Amino acid sequence: MLMHEINKPTVVLRTNRGLLTCTRDADQRVSVDMGKPLLNWQDIPLTEEMDTTALPLSGNPTACSMGNPHCTFFVEDLGSVDVAAIGPMIETNPLFRNRTNVHFVQVIDRGRIRLRIWERGGGIPLGSGSCCCGAAIGGIRRGLLDDTVEVQCDGGTVKVQWDGIGSVFLTGSVKPVFYGKIVL
Template structure:
């Protein structure tokens, strides 16, 4: 049976929503990889699969374009929330993820806000290869690390334009310190309420933006005493807002947009 999908983006961070509610979960690593191919498939940074859940409006499972699974994606979560809110004509829903139960709301401006859960700071939770202070890792530049359900490593730099993301990012992503690899952030602080962020995404390269990376970057900046508790994050594709009180849940707010919908056909499915 063809798979219905919605292609969406959040400030250029593109993703695909596949709705498998009321059916079996047919998504596999191979299928996700074929759908993620920008030449022969649909193309996306992440894929979000909607499934039935007894304790939430739906359950979300996420895949990278290379077919690897992941536990959280802030942009695709906002896209799934927007889709379900439009379907139910509501302004608030809950989504079950491997990160836990996430509450999502539509703001007065139409943006989607997601309670992304509490950040994790223990070295073993990031995870790192050995015990250390995650506020300042023993790497050149002394980056900070945390987990938002996926690992994040944040460098604070004076001039973002001087950083060769494509050269530096892969080396940090695959550094032995990160047994599951890591997302890599490069942050230039404009002021305590505004940062400029560029990203090397784990298994993904350089995206126009990332919801979870925006959260991780702000959290690490607040931990270092560099930022206030509500920060605008400017990525290459646009801005989002991240709020964190230093103790509890991180809130991510920003726009999402549906680009087109379609069917991934039987012929393509049978070719797998």
């Protein structure tokens, strides 16, 4: 919406993590440079030093940060996971100093995943950009996924690209979901 209102194909947004460059393509999709993922245990942050590609929790999830913490479980059958029961237990596990977003991922093939999310402090959303990135990063680090991944969430599908070194790019369609007016 902002790009449309100012008639520019690129905007830079200031976030707590830093500046994010958003670019609109010819098909009106928006790609966001989400920055480099944080992969070291102290940057996520975890409470103790460990390998973040296989945390010492049942299911050996991965962890990373995109400015907020992410914990990703890879499962055979996403439909059998009780996200509402398991999510809050993992979110508040003492391993996560600031709690964590929790992802449950079923790998469809090397370029596609299905994702369900327990969002830190928010419950089960239809989707989340940073969670899509965190889930794809976990699969790429584990060697389960290629560097471009279609992420299917309950609310729609996005594309995540990460070369394993630099910035993560999140691309998807956008549409307004709310209009409001601030009265001073």
